[in-house]
Amino acid sequence: MLEGKVVVVTGAGGGIGRDLALACAAQGAKVVVNDIGTSTTGEGSDAGPAQKVVEEIKAAGGQAAANTDSVSDAASAERIVNSAVDTFGRIDGVINNAGILRDRFFHKMSLDEWDAVIKVHLYGSYYMSRAAANHFKEQNSGALVHMTSTSGLIGNLGQANYSAAKLALTALSKSIALDMAKFNVRSNCIAPFAWSRMIGSIPTDTPEQQARVAKIQQMTPNKIAPLAVYLLSDQANDVNAQVFTVRNNEIFLMSQPRPLRSVHRGEGWTPEAVAEHAMPALKRSFVPLERSGDVFSWDPI
Secondary structure, eight states, X not given: OOTTOEEEEETTTSHHHHHHHHHHHHTTOEEEEEOOXXXXXXXXXXXXXXXXXXXXXXXXXXXXXXXXXXXXXXXXXXXXXXXXXXXXXXOOEEEEOOOOOOOBOGGGOOHHHHHHHHIIIIIHHHHHHHHHHHHHHHHTOEEEEEEOOHHHHTOOTTBHHHHHHHHHHHHHHHHHHHHHGXXXXXXXXXXXXXXXXXXXXXXXXXXXXXXXXXHHHTSOXXXXXXXXXXXXXXXXTTOOSOEEEEETTXXXXXXXXXXXXXXXXXXXXXXXXXXXXXXXXXXXXXXXXXXXXXXXXXXXX
16 A cells, blocks of 8 residues: 555654554555664663664565654754655655653653653654655655544543643644645544553552553554554545544544534623533533543453
8 A cells, every 4th residue: 555655654663663664664665764762761772673673674575774863853853854765765654653751740740751752742743744744745745644642632640741742743733734735745643552662661550550451452553553554545645634543453533622512691701600601501511531541441342
């Protein structure tokens, strides 16, 4: 499905990114495997993970090149995109997958923990998309796939930085889709459920936590790849500005904010009228204070 296309996959040295890169290559794409080789919290660097995935792709008969630039810097992201053009002659798709975690309850979160996560997930996706945009515009084609999360779409404990970045990423994707549609450029999001190194630090101190981790471990990263490959392909030309979730063998189309319920008063509102009329009427449609696990409460299929 991707024969002749050139695709960049960020954060592709392991986990979901590795499987995305391998799947793109298996479907005929030439792949730039980007990974700076940091820890899950963003420290250090190692060229090994990206090169190892490149070698896997080449061993299977595909074409790939490694890149170790960081997505969190605009000039560096530009180099990632240019590496695709310089090596393979063009760029047709970007999967914004790179990410780190700095989990902390909101009232304990440091400025550095906030900034680092926003920089990689949100700024990094913007920088990569912006670097690819002119190439896409000139060739009148291109596709972006952004990895979001139900931590942002629904909510989760101890992840204000990550949740904020991931929900903002869905808005970024929608804006790109609106602005670039006239150039035949598409932008979609996937919220993946999968066991990977990045969520391997989930505590397992209680039987409930152990049971939760056991369920997540069923959801391997390669389950995410088929949808991502499809979204990059020409067969998805009419799929734009959507948000999907993949959970093992399930694919969900996620809702996007729309009006739920309204009230009005011909004479306008006072604070007292809001309390007496508006809130009692609207409360029946309030969104509950739920976490991702509360909404996806059944076992993976």
